[in-house]
Structure formats: structure tokens, C-alpha cells
Amino acid sequence: MDGKGISKAVITRLPRYYRYLGELLENGVERISSNDLSKQMKVTASQIRQDLNNFGGFGQQGYGYNVRFLYNEIGRILGLDHVHSMIIIGAGHLGQALANYVKFEKRGFKIIGIFDINPNLKGSMVRGIGIQMLDELPKFLEEYTVEIATLTIPKDSAREVAELLVANGIKAIWNFAHIDLNLVLPSDIIVENVHLSESLMRLSYNLTHAENKQKKM
Amino acid sequence: MDGKGISKAVITRLPRYYRYLGELLENGVERISSNDLSKQMKVTASQIRQDLNNFGGFGQQGYGYNVRFLYNEIGRILGLDHVHSMIIIGAGHLGQALANYVKFEKRGFKIIGIFDINPNLKGSMVRGIGIQMLDELPKFLEEYTVEIATLTIPKDSAREVAELLVANGIKAIWNFAHIDLNLVLPSDIIVENVHLSESLMRLSYNLTHAENKQKKM
DNA sequence: TAGATTGTTAATCGATTAACAATC
DNA sequence: TAGATTGTTAATCGATTAACAATC
Numbered sequence: 001m002d003g004k005g006i007s008k009a010v011i012t013r014l015p016r017y018y019r020y021l022g023e024l025l026e027n028g029v030e031r032i033s034s035n036d037l038s039k040q041m042k043v044t045a046s047q048i049r050q051d052l053n054n055f056g057g058f059g060q061q062g063y064g065y066n067v068r069f070l071y072n073e074i075g076r077i078l079g080l081d082h083v084h085s086m087i088i089i090g091a092g093h094l095g096q097a098l099a100n101y102v103k104f105e106k107r108g109f110k111i112i113g114i115f116d117i118n119p120n121l122k123g124s125m126v127r128g129i130g131i132q133m134l135d136e137l138p139k140f141l142e143e144y145t146v147e148i149a150t151l152t153i154p155k156d157s158a159r160e161v162a163e164l165l166v167a168n169g170i171k172a173i174w175n176f177a178h179i180d181l182n183l184v185l186p187s188d189i190i191v192e193n194v195h196l197s198e199s200l201m202r203l204s205y206n207l208t209h210a211e212n213k214q215k216k217m
Numbered sequence: 218m219d220g221k222g223i224s225k226a227v228i229t230r231l232p233r234y235y236r237y238l239g240e241l242l243e244n245g246v247e248r249i250s251s252n253d254l255s256k257q258m259k260v261t262a263s264q265i266r267q268d269l270n271n272f273g274g275f276g277q278q279g280y281g282y283n284v285r286f287l288y289n290e291i292g293r294i295l296g297l298d299h300v301h302s303m304i305i306i307g308a309g310h311l312g313q314a315l316a317n318y319v320k321f322e323k324r325g326f327k328i329i330g331i332f333d334i335n336p337n338l339k340g341s342m343v344r345g346i347g348i349q350m351l352d353e354l355p356k357f358l359e360e361y362t363v364e365i366a367t368l369t370i371p372k373d374s375a376r377e378v379a380e381l382l383v384a385n386g387i388k389a390i391w392n393f394a395h396i397d398l399n400l401v402l403p404s405d406i407i408v409e410n411v412h413l414s415e416s417l418m419r420l421s422y423n424l425t426h427a428e429n430k431q432k433k434m
Numbered sequence: 435t436a437g438a439t440t441g442t443t444a445a446t447c448g449a450t451t452a453a454c455a456a457t458c
Numbered sequence: 459t460a461g462a463t464t465g466t467t468a469a470t471c472g473a474t475t476a477a478c479a480a481t482c
Binding site for chain 2: 448449450451452453456457458
């Protein structure tokens with residue numbers, strides 16, 4: 001009934017369910033059947049039911065699913081029912097953009113520190129948080145409980161910094177550097193990658209092969 | 218021998234192969250076998266050979282793969298052998314961060330315009346490009362050939378703007394808004410999503426269920 | 435109760451891995 | 459030539475879809 005042995009594909013779909021349910025909730029929809037939801041999301045009803053039943057029976061025969069209840073349950077499954085403290089390593093454009101992204105805080109991801117190695121940035125404020133130097137990190141991690149470290153630094157220093165983070169107790173890394181940290185860090189460290197250039201390459205691939213794609217439709 | 222009927226999973230792996238081959242190239246490695254590469258990438262040699270053979274026989278029995286050749290071939294498959302012109306819609310923190318990301322240009326993604334609706338931003342320069350107002354977009358798209366539009370705007374206006382883009386000839390959208398544009402746009406429009414909050418939720422999921430995960434190891 | 439819709443088992447489909455003949 | 463390694467077919471595994479009995 002919990003997160004053991006759930007396939008990656010299922011986990012990837014959970015946030016999407018959560019998003020659709022949140023919208024239904026906003027629109028005042030009280031209940032929904034897997035069939036109706038499947039039409040909106042363009043997936044099979046069977047998949048929705050299978051996915052949800054990995055975590056428990058949230059529906060009711062003859063009724064469907066209560067939107068608010070299911071929304072909350074998925075939120076709980078995703079760990080959005082409590083606050084996650086976060087730091088950002090790398091106060092470049094991307095790091096600052098993430099720090100300024102209000103929506104994360106609404107979802108319970110609270111940024112409590114920003115670090116960089118560029119002395120010119122020292123003390124600069126980003127959304128009310130002063131940028132600190134990387135060598136202040138160990139002391140900071142002793143003082144504050146931090147769950148997630150966001151890595152927005154160039155690839156070349158990413159491994160070294162990640163190892164420093166892990167040595168100081170960080171358990172999860174949101175990694176924007178183009179390196180497979182999961183292959184170099186201990187296996188119990190959680191790494192979630194956002195590789196923007198790989199995303200752009202997939203787009204480029206689809207653009208380049210658009211003619212063939214068309215044929216299939 | 219080309220991009221027809223290639224599965225999404227394969228396409229997702231191509232940029233990763235490209236990255237590893239690029240690193241091998243930098244390190245002066247001339248040739249590599251699927252077996253050696255599989256050890257570095259932590260995938261099966263069989264998968265590497267199967268993936269590559271979707272596009273052609275790039276190797277040689279008894280020798281393996283020539284690194285430079287394979288690197289170039291994958292680059293060509295991904296469409297990185299020619300320049301893609303790009304515009305950014307939404308000059309907020311994220312849009313500006315992307316505009317400032319030098320690496321894209323090195324890969325052939327050339328940003329030639331930035332648009333926003335905030336009149337305060339009009340004329341502001343980002344990496345040498347002046348921010349234009351959204352109502353200047355149709356004229357701009359008549360004048361310049363633009364392949365990709367990057368959408369870094371709030372979800373609420375994303376659909377409308379995307380439809381405007383499509384109406385003016387845009388064929389591919391790099392979408393950072395939390396909406397499934399592919400479901401509302403014509404099916405020949407290419408949409409590549411980067412949903413940061415969904416990535417963060419997956420991280421949160423793995424963090425929340427870390428104990429169970431441990432057990433499996 | 436009758437109708438609707440879930441939860442769950444069984445069938446199908448597709449992707450990954452293994453095996454090996456072809457060949458450099 | 460002998461050894462190495464690919465390209466490709468066959469076997470396995472896992473994920474998706476279909477079907478339906480259970481039940482609200």
C-alpha cells in the first residue's frame with residue numbers, strides 16, 4: 001500500500017493526475033469517474049485505475065472518485081503534505097530564476113539558503129535571501145535541516161560539490177548539471193535530473209523527423 | 218533508417234549517448250565497444266546496439282564504434298548539424314535565464330527574439346537582444362524564420378499565446394508552462410515539455426518513500 | 435433493486451535482454 | 459587465420475489494456 005516497488009512510469013504520472021485533479025477542484029467538480037478523467041487526460045481509464053490502485057482503493061464502485069479526497073491522497077503520496085527545506089547551489093541566472101519561482105513555496109518547497117563561489121555575489125539578496133559563499137555551507141548544514149539541494153552550477157564542478165553536499169548530510173539533489181550524479185554518489189542519495197539541453201535535443205529530433213511523424217497520423 | 222516509428226524511450230536515450238560520446242571525444246578516446254560504453258553508462262550493451270541500429274549500422278565487427286563518427290552521426294540524427302532559430306515568449310526570470318544560457322547557442326539553438334507583455338520590460342536588453350512586446354510578434358514572425366518558440370509564461374495565458382504562435386506559423390514549442398499544450402494544439406505541432414514542478418514532485422516522492430526504496434538494495 | 439463504476443485478474447503489447455551467426 | 463564485436467533474431471520481462479466479477 002506504500003511506495004515499494006512502484007514503477008517509475010507510475011510515479012511520473014502522479015504529478016499529472018495531481019495537476020488535473022487540482023484543476024477539477026478549482027472548477028468545483030466534486031466527483032469524477034476514471035472514464036471521464038481518461039477522456040480529459042487522453043489516457044486509458046484502465047491505466048488510471050491501475051495506477052491509483054498501487055497505493056490503495058481511493059474510489060467507490062458506482063460512484064467514481066471524490067475529487068478533493070483523491071487530490072489530497074495523491075498530494076500525500078507525493079509528499080506534498082509537509083514542507084521540504086531546500087537550498088540552491090549556484091546563484092547564476094538559473095539558480096536565481098528558481099529562487100524567484102513563487103509556486104514552489106506554495107507547494108511546500110521552502111528555499112532557506114542560496115550559495116555560490118563568486119565573491120561578487122556575496123550578500124546579494126534574492127527574494128529576501130542573502131547569497132552565501134560555498135565555504136559557509138558546512139556550518140549552515142549543521143545549523144539548519146535541509147532536505148533538498150538544488151544544483152545549478154556548471155558540470156565541471158558539479159561532482160565535487162555534490163560530494164561535499166552528501167558529506168554534510170544532504171539526502172536529495174535536484175540536479176541541473178549535465179552529469180549523471182546518481183552514478184557517482186552513494187546509491188541511497190536521491191538524484192532528480194533536469195537536463196534542459198537534452199530536452200531541447202529531443203525537440204530538435206522531433207522537428208528534424210517531423211515529416212515521418214506526420215505519416216503515422 | 219530514419220526517424221519513423223522510433224520509440225520515445227530510444228529518443229530519450231540519444232542525448233545521453235551523445236553526451237558520453239562527447240566526453241570520450243574530449244578525452245581523446247578513438248574507439249569504443251558497446252560493452253565498454255555500457256559499463257560507463259550503466260546500461261546493457263545490448264540496449265546500446267539495439268538503439269543505434271534503429272538508425273543504421275554505425276559500428277564494425279571486431280572493432281566497435283569510432284567515437285568521432287558515432288558522435289557526429291547521433292548529432293545529425295538529433296538535428297544538431299544545423300542551426301535552429303528560437304524565440305522566447307516570457308521574459309521573466311526563467312525566460313531570461315534561458316536566454317543567458319550560452320550552451321544552447323553552442324549546440325546550434327540561436328535565440329533571435331524575446332517577447333513579453335509587461336510594458337516595463339520593453340526595450341530591455343537580454344544578452345544583446347531587446348525585449349519586444351507580444352503584439353509585435355506576428356510582424357516579427359513574418360520577417361524572420363523561427364523554428365522554435367520557448368514558452369516561459371504563466372499557465373493561464375499559455376494556451377492563448379500558443380495558439381497565437383501556431384496561427385503565425387510556429388511548428389515547435391518548448392513549453393515550460395504547466396499545461397498539456399499537445400492536447401489543445403493541432404497534432405502536427407511539436408511540443409516538448411519541461412515541467413519543473415513535476416520534477417520536484419518526483420523528487421519529493423522519492424524522498425518520502427526513501428525507506429522502502431532502501432529495502433530493495 | 436438496477437445501473438454504474440471500481441478493483442483486480444487475465445490478455446496483449448512493447449521494450450529490454452540474451453544469444454549467436456555474420457563478419458571485420 | 460583467430461579473436462573480437464557487431465547486427466539481428468529469439469526469449470524474457472514488464473507495462474499497458476481489456477475484461478469482468480464485486481459492490482456501492
